[in-house]
Amino acid sequence: MATASAEPLTTRKVADLPGPRGLPLIGNAHQLTPSRAHLILEEWAKELGTPFRFQIGSRPVTVWDDTELCHMIMRDRPYGYRRYAPIEDILKEMGSNGVFSVEGAAWEPQRKLVMQALSIAHIKAFYPTLTAITERLRIRWKRAARRGSVVEMTDDLKRYTVDVTSALAFGDDPKTLEQDGDVIQEHLAVIFPMLMNRINAPVRYWRYIKLPRDRQLDRSLIEVHRYVRLTMQRARERIRDCPDAEPGNLLDAMLRVRDAPGSGITDDEVAANVLTMLLAGEDTTANSIAWALLYLTADDALQNRISQQSRAALAHANVCPTYDTLKLLDLCEAVCTETSRFRPVVPVHAFEPLHDVVHRGVHLPAGSRMFFLTRPSMLDPNNFDHPDEFDPERWMHNRASEHRTHEVRAHLQFGGGPRVCPGRHLSTVEMRLVISMLSAGFVSRLAVDASTIQEVAAFTMVPSKMPVRLTLRH
Template sequence: MSSTSAPSISAPSYKTLAGPKRHWLKGNLGQFDSKCVHDFFYGVAREFNGFARIRFMHKNMVIVQDADTVKHIMKNRPERFRRAKVMETMFSEMGIHGVFSAEAKEWRSQRLLMNPAFKPSKIKAFYPKIEEITQRLIGSLNKQTQNIDIQDILMAYTVDVTSSLAFGIDVNTLASDEHYLQDQLNVIFPMLSYRLRAPLPYWRWFKLERDKKLDAALSEVRHAVNGFIEQARMKLESEQRQDFEQAENLLEAMILAENEDGEHFTDEQLFANVVTLLLAGEDTTANTLAWAIDFLVERPELQEQLYQEVQTHTNGNGPISLEQLESFPLISAVLHETMRLKPVAPHLYIEPIKDEQIKGHHCPAGTTLVCLLSGEAYNEQLFPDCEAFKPERWLNMENSRATASQLMPFGFGARLCPGRQLSLVEMRLALIELIRHYRFERNADSHAAQDSIKFTLQPEGLRVDLYPR
């Protein structure tokens, strides 16, 4: 049963909620490392029964952990709830305001254009290309096997997959010594995260060195993406394809699409949505795979169990079909457990469009709600020994589908990530091939990866040694 409802005059204000002690000016700022703000949110939730008030400078926030309440909030987007307005403002300032940051009618029209690209039939048609790029990933690892930054390589892998699917262009980042597009994205996304958390938007009056680097990176990405757009337009014209249904990739679909007034996407909208696709396609998949490897280097016996599963269901080094991906339950369990403990999107900032009553407390329109998407990950009743990495629990767990539904690594409701199935296909295939070809150990001069929020949750300091099988 949901604990959100229409506002009641008699309901107590959210400002009466308990929470950690606050400084008179800074509030709760300074009580946590900004790279680990998610740990602060989850820690407060545990201390105050999943519902608490915090403050960053002048900004009050309400932390909401209860899965049913979070689901209800997410399910009622965009009619009653929306992303915090700061998200739309920041994306617009950087010129990347697309479907991810859009709201209401604007979001609906853009989402309708995105959905067809991620239909099962489209993923099936694209699967041979994913397989080709996955083999390229394995080949690239043969060049260097000691003290490698595996996350950086996985980022290159996902940039290649996303670029091929979205633009029909194989940028082949894995084969290049210079990760041109990836390097620019590695500047943009952390700065986006930084600006979303900044107490004051100082860059509107003066710019520091990091802001100048951001502007340069955005300019470089704009130049590259405009090239993709021009190539796509020339291809459409030369092949005389003018109908939306004739589009061969998402960029072509966006170029050909028309709204109800017969208008096409502007160049700014095309650019924004291309960057949105790179954001969604690069960070989520690559970081989950990297976290999985970080866990597996501590469990060599589990690596061997995975290898045996892979050997049982594959024929030597032959290709793995899309249908076969469902035949690796332990591989899937590793990914589920990784997403439980290290969700790349641990929380979302949501606000009510009108006054709402949440868990019996009055929350005026515009109140920032910090919705914890994996708030039940540390529920001992659902996940005994919850802090331990135990993929086996997903093999034996009773009613595991219902239990998994308490976690929302891809969001929930109408704005559920449209690329979630594609991401799962990429992750399963990549992990199968990595296990089939290599054994992983943590580099002797390295240590366990540290959490770092750079728009998504990334492993910092993950370096491994590979040993060919």
Template structure:
């Protein structure tokens, strides 16, 4: 009887989802009108500060639980894909857009695709690819050199997107689109419409676009048609090269995917190959470019800019771009600046999960299929995880672990996710950050042409700056430079 009584008391002590605090909303709609905006992450963070976490939202009667606990996010990430999955509507929306690739695919389809992406983005593969990385960074330098000579203002997010798309395409698909050499329309323009649409459609309770096409939906359809044509042409050219120039091993990710697709019993279709090409284009363009752009808000400030310039010049010598892969090690400062900038401005501001079974998390009973949002920034701005969290301090990422004064918990830094589905492109992203920023500060003085406080954070699936305009002035370099 005593055990039964204890069990009953324990059950009564558990909270239900309906017991969690909830911000006020509207009848029927709940909080829908407050989160389907491009400031969604800021609204969620404000409610977390006001209500504490976990709290809940109501979207047309459906609850969403919001957390800020980094340790819990890490634990859930480790239990994917067998116990948790991403927000289910994300997969549905991406499926109908033809881009349900590795990022969103669930179940048995995930593992073979993950293996190929991990191989394509592995450290040995990126190391062997370094000469191409160097050449594309050299083209970025030439583009900025022209802008400096003209005295024009450069919108850095756009240039960084050209840079990352050229790199992703060359590495993963065997073709360099050379968007850095182009002016005007490039593949980034239709790409820019996709992620904001994914965000709005996954948060919309009724799929109106299947029945009524608004002007923005027609623009998205046109962009998707253009992008899918581009992807299919990539695939066709890759097949022709495989036939005309056969090799024992695939030369890049796209060839590996096509070989797997043609293996009897693979269960992989051309549509799935195309979806993964699409996914890599989106991921390669968006996240790294936005991280680089946010970094400039801090890196352009004195005296940090001078320190970056001195470090880059010492590492690069007479070269415009870091000449070899080994030389990247001398550029730890640049990765530290990017990491610290991301602690303040996380590109992945919100992560979404659903349990595949009923679970109990932090004394809350959560039914299977309940949507859960995890906010990245609050844990990275928590003094329990990082000492003096409101201070921009690159040294916290450069000191040895035992030399830290105060809290420093890298597990609270969730920019690349965690668990089995941690971002496979994190090493490539770090290499691009070191390369692009060291080239920038070694060769140019960078003046931000707007008060940083006026730059707005925008939710477009990833969190991006609305503008990062800069003016570039060439630095004097050694006259003996061979510009290797």
């Protein structure tokens, strides 16, 4: 694997790379429909090869599909590279510049706090609450099955992940699964699409004029920040009532650090991490499970096999009864992992070097914008045998042949390096819980033609809809 220092100095400039034809002043901005941006970049990669460049206004962006280079950059963060700068700028503007987007020296102390809340030990201790929330989801789906109504899975799964994230990280369960109508999840759902729009906007028009969608975002941000501050207030009341108790969640730990003399941490920084956790916990896992249903509902044999394995593991329980039992549900997680090869929730990783570098013979000045496509490497036959086949077994420990082509490093769903996703273990636990509960208790059928479900880039990549009809499994 070549590094910046090992590259020859006889290099090309970014301007020498091939690129789609653009327009003066705006470049290719008019061609990059925000909701289809990842698909357009993938189409250009097929046509032009990689690396190629495109323009947002006067700023060029290079596009790559080099897995090893992506890993190298991830290992060298946050001191050699940073995320695409507009991400931090826009999240800071929205009051959510937390551990996901914060850069430089501010990242490490925030990372330590978040890792405490999402550690395996903490999730084990939290497991009874996890099963209780999963049972609420089962009851909601059981009512829908008895009514014969169609379930919009993306909505219900986001309610579930909001409840889980809130209870684990903040000790505060909003119980959105037991409500209809105005819930915090509906306001969170507004933020990600607008985040995508603003990150890619060539001009920050909303600072001068507000469109209806900008006013809707402002209203949702007000409600979400009000929810966050109320959550912080309740946490402070818990700490006041039991000042000697060990912190029971992320928010308690952050507030104790913030309130310590000379901490240098503000309430605004605490609130930003609360909102970051809500957004990240609500969106990525929910959509990973929702996409898995696209494949699970279309394959009766696979659905029945997962049902049998889940029923054997759960025994007489409706939800996986113990943390240790989760190890019997590898196939449930494998379905979600295999799904993410075809439908990556994170289809593009975006970075900027902090110093001049040379990669693959291309000189990139500090601050150059680099986009890495994740799907091409996951569908490359050099990385996976029969990559066009949906085969969850390829992720099982007992797969048929240990000599099959199976390059796990090509799967970048949780990122890598020091800033690998801190919530990856919680995400896999939720996948096993939900898929096993669903498969053991219900038969699932997609309620529309699968071809009508579109990929939508809304910061993460989400399904346009996932309506499923459930019947009780006897």
